[in-house]
Amino acid sequence: MTTPEHPNPGESSPGASQPTPEAHPAPGAYPPPAAQPTPGSYPAPGAPQPAAGYPDPAALPGPYPVAPQPAPSPTLAIVGLVTALIPCTALVGLVISIVVLVRGRRGGAPGRGLAVAGVIVGALWLVAGVVALALGAFGVASLVETCADLGNGVHYVDGVRYECNVG
Numbered sequence: 001m002t003t004p005e006h007p008n009p010g011e012s013s014p015g016a017s018q019p020t021p022e023a024h025p026a027p028g029a030y031p032p033p034a035a036q037p038t039p040g041s042y043p044a045p046g047a048p049q050p051a052a053g054y055p056d057p058a059a060l061p062g063p064y065p066v067a068p069q070p071a072p073s074p075t076l077a078i079v080g081l082v083t084a085l086i087p088c089t090a091l092v093g094l095v096i097s098i099v100v101l102v103r104g105r106r107g108g109a110p111g112r113g114l115a116v117a118g119v120i121v122g123a124l125w126l127v128a129g130v131v132a133l134a135l136g137a138f139g140v141a142s143l144v145e146t147c148a149d150l151g152n153g154v155h156y157v158d159g160v161r162y163e164c165n166v167g
Contacts, residue, residue, distance in 0.1 A: 076100050077111025077118065084122035087129065094122030 077100045084093025097118030104112050146157070147164035155162045 072110055074111025074114055076103075077114035080118035081114045081121065084118040084125065087125050090122045090125030090129065093118050094126060097122060 076096060080093050080096035080100055082093070083089040084097060086093070097115045100111055100115035101119065104110075104115065143162075146162060147166050150157070150162060150164055152164055152166055155164065
């Protein structure tokens with residue numbers, strides 16, 4: 001005679017023997033540690049790794065959503081414009097404003113108008129500085145030439161006083 005199949009394989013039938021207490025640990029008891037490979041012996045590449053009590057990473061939920069980044073501000077464009085407005089830092093302001101324009105072309109950084117203004121103002125101050133330097137150099141060269149012609153001493157030419165010490 002055969003024994004009938006139980007509808008739920010995990011449940012025992014009423015007349016069957018009950019499992020022994022050693023088969024199931026007591027509540028709150030820790031399970032035995034998983035077998036670890038001995039030092040120096042590693043499983044072959046691609047072989048399944050032994051579970052060390054950690055869940056399968058594929059079964060874990062995905063990463064948390066990333067918070068949205070704040071909108072970029074035109075701070076660098078403002079810095080470029082302000083430094084371009086100051087004559088002694090016009091070259092720095094010009095470079096910063098050009099950097100903002102290049103970044104804006106690639107990533108759409110805000111402050112394009114401020115950067116254009118910084119480039120214009122920085123370029124104007126740079127040109128004015130070059131012109132002033134050229135005029136100063138011309139004036140010094142002219143003074144040296146005049147003193148070389150007049151010689152040492154104090155001279156008045158067309159109402160202008162020249163004090164020369166050519167030496």
